[in-house]
Amino acid sequence: MAVLSRYGLEPVLLGRVFEPARGRFGLIPFIWGSVVVGLMALVVAVLFGVSLALAVGRRVPERLRGALGRGLSIFVALPSVILGWWGLETVVPLVRQVFGGPGFSLLAAGLTLGVMITPTLAALSLAAVEGVPRLLEEASDALGAHPDQTLLGLTLPAALPGIARAVVLAASRALAETMAVQMVIGSQPVARLALNLPGSTLTTGILVNMAVWPPGSPAGQSLTVMAALLLVGAWWLSRQLTDRSDPA
Amino acid sequence: MLLFVTSLMALVAAGAPGHARTAVRVMGSTSLVGLVEAVLPAYAQAHPDVSVHVSAGGSVAGLKAVAAGHVELGLSDVPPSWVGISGRHLVRVDLGVVPVVPIVHQGVDVADVSPAELARLLTGRIRDWKELRGRAEKVVVITRGPGSGALLVIEREVLRGQKLSDAAVVELSNGAVHRAVAVTPGAIGFVEAGFAGGGVRVLGVAGQHFRPAEAARWPYHAPAAVYYRRGAPAAVRALARALAQAPERRQFGVYGGEETGHGAAHTPQIWMAGGLDGGRRCRPRSHAGRARDLVRLGYRGCPQPLWSGAGAAGACL
Numbered sequence: 217m218a219v220l221s222r223y224g225l226e227p228v229l230l231g232r233v234f235e236p237a238r239g240r241f242g243l244i245p246f247i248w249g250s251v252v253v254g255l256m257a258l259v260v261a262v263l264f265g266v267s268l269a270l271a272v273g274r275r276v277p278e279r280l281r282g283a284l285g286r287g288l289s290i291f292v293a294l295p296s297v298i299l300g301w302w303g304l305e306t307v308v309p310l311v312r313q314v315f316g317g318p319g320f321s322l323l324a325a326g327l328t329l330g331v332m333i334t335p336t337l338a339a340l341s342l343a344a345v346e347g348v349p350r351l352l353e354e355a356s357d358a359l360g361a362h363p364d365q366t367l368l369g370l371t372l373p374a375a376l377p378g379i380a381r382a383v384v385l386a387a388s389r390a391l392a393e394t395m396a397v398q399m400v401i402g403s404q405p406v407a408r409l410a411l412n413l414p415g416s417t418l419t420t421g422i423l424v425n426m427a428v429w430p431p432g433s434p435a436g437q438s439l440t441v442m443a444a445l446l447l448v449g450a451w452w453l454s455r456q457l458t459d460r461s462d463p464a
Numbered sequence: 465m466l467l468f469v470t471s472l473m474a475l476v477a478a479g480a481p482g483h484a485r486t487a488v489r490v491m492g493s494t495s496l497v498g499l500v501e502a503v504l505p506a507y508a509q510a511h512p513d514v515s516v517h518v519s520a521g522g523s524v525a526g527l528k529a530v531a532a533g534h535v536e537l538g539l540s541d542v543p544p545s546w547v548g549i550s551g552r553h554l555v556r557v558d559l560g561v562v563p564v565v566p567i568v569h570q571g572v573d574v575a576d577v578s579p580a581e582l583a584r585l586l587t588g589r590i591r592d593w594k595e596l597r598g599r600a601e602k603v604v605v606i607t608r609g610p611g612s613g614a615l616l617v618i619e620r621e622v623l624r625g626q627k628l629s630d631a632a633v634v635e636l637s638n639g640a641v642h643r644a645v646a647v648t649p650g651a652i653g654f655v656e657a658g659f660a661g662g663g664v665r666v667l668g669v670a671g672q673h674f675r676p677a678e679a680a681r682w683p684y685h686a687p688a689a690v691y692y693r694r695g696a697p698a699a700v701r702a703l704a705r706a707l708a709q710a711p712e713r714r715q716f717g718v719y720g721g722e723e724t725g726h727g728a729a730h731t732p733q734i735w736m737a738g739g740l741d742g743g744r745r746c747r748p749r750s751h752a753g754r755a756r757d758l759v760r761l762g763y764r765g766c767p768q769p770l771w772s773g774a775g776a777a778g779a780c781l
Contacts, residue, residue, distance in 0.1 A: 424634065430528060
């Protein structure tokens with residue numbers, strides 16, 4: 217790509233300053249934002265999603281299980297703009313109150329995204345948990361194991377490959393999400409450790425800048441590089457998924 | 465399946481501009497889209513054979529789209545030259561000027577700042593309102609995204625080469641900035657005047673407070689205009705003129721000829737975007753004239769209004 221050959225691979229991919237008007241196209245702020253927001257979202261989603269899947273799959277009474285499963289499906293299908301709105305109304309003020317700063321931040325984006333992908337991860341993990349043969353658990357119970365020991369020592373490890381696939385799919389959704397993140401992140405292209413301050417991700421960076429910079433311009437080409445990085449990320453995640461689906 | 469395909473084709477056919485109807489696509493500044501929608505009913509009565517499709521996207525997107533021929537009319541409060549878009553094939557019709565005003569959260573008890581203090585607030589060098597004799601509250605800067613006309617005006621008129629705070633929250637529309645300022649304690653942002661309504665306070669600058677009746681005195685303006693390509697159909701030119709003459713302009717924060725005391729009907733000034741269309745004319749100086757002056761001066765070097773509202777003297781430009 218012309219922007220890489222003209223400005224160099226390192227200043228673009230490892231540059232910390234994104235100021236297209238001044239000829240600086242560093243993408244580190246967006247890469248950093250995507251990684252940090254994605255990791256925070258995964259932490260939230262794995263904690264709550266897997267717990268939810270184990271609880272619904274093995275602890276909730278049979279008559280409630282169907283209703284809870286359907287409820288999860290509804291949340292999976294929620295449009296991201298609604299969750300973004302919820303983040304704006306709930307998470308942003310919460311972050312502002314607890315951690316200071318403007319509220320619009322990497323942290324708010326991570327938490328909102330975490331809540332957003334939790335139903336996806338929970339629904340897929342639930343399927344994995346339900347796929348564990350009851351016979352094994354009954355055998356464990358018969359050997360005198362406590363129900364919690366069975367759950368954590370047998371059901372969870374047996375469902376782990378399916379849960380790992382769920383995590384990869386949820387991570388893909390987190391990487392690609394734009395609207396909900398844009399509504400709460402603050403869209404400032406700065407890489408910093410302070411999570412309570414505004415940041416930007418690859419997707420929000422493209423969204424904010426795409427209407428401004430013409431496609432052929434260096435800035436427009438830097439957006440193409442950002443899109444290419446997203447594609448590489450998605451490809452890598454899909455490879456993880458394929459590897460985990462492969463029985464060999 | 466056949467029913468579905470047939471229905472789909474019927475819907476597509478219904479949505480496509482038919483042979484008998486001329487389609488005019490309008491795109492650009494979010495702050496001007498409302499004006500277009502307000503003008504449309506009267507325009508549709510006068511032009512029943514024309515269908516108009518309006519979308520936002522921002523000034524720069526509108527300019528790019530009209531320059532590329534993707535839409536017939538581009539709405540912008542940014543001249544093409546500011547954003548590196550060639551205006552050689554475009555005709556500009558002045559709508560007036562859009563004042564850009566700083567707004568603060570209602571809890572901020574500072575009523576007025578100097579231009580230098582405003583710049584220090586927006587660049588993040590003033591971190592707490594108590595530095596300006598206000599109640600102790602951290603300053604939170606809310607700004608528009610790149611390509612916004614309001615941001616360009618603030619960069620040129622207030623910041624003058626200084627960088628906006630890197631902790632500023634970036635929002636994509638006037639409405640989003642207004643909302644963020646309204647709900648964030650200590651927040652300061654800037655919007656086009658039509659969006660400075662309830663829930664926020666407009667900050668005075670250098671002892672001057674924005675009042676719609678005295679919009680001409682306000683120091684920060686964006687020049688609003690509608691652009692079409694040379695040789696555009698009559699329906700397109702007619703819509704551009706209807707927008708320029710619309711009495712609703714002020715309702716949408718666009719201030720034009722009526723404040724200069726030359727009557728309610730604003731005479732549209734039509735330009736080739738690269739220069740005058742039809743040569744220089746001598747006319748009373750209007751808001752559009754001020755916008756033109758500002759563009760000619762590169763929007764610098766004119767910190768005071770070039771004219772003073774009602775009864776402004778006529779001037780040859």
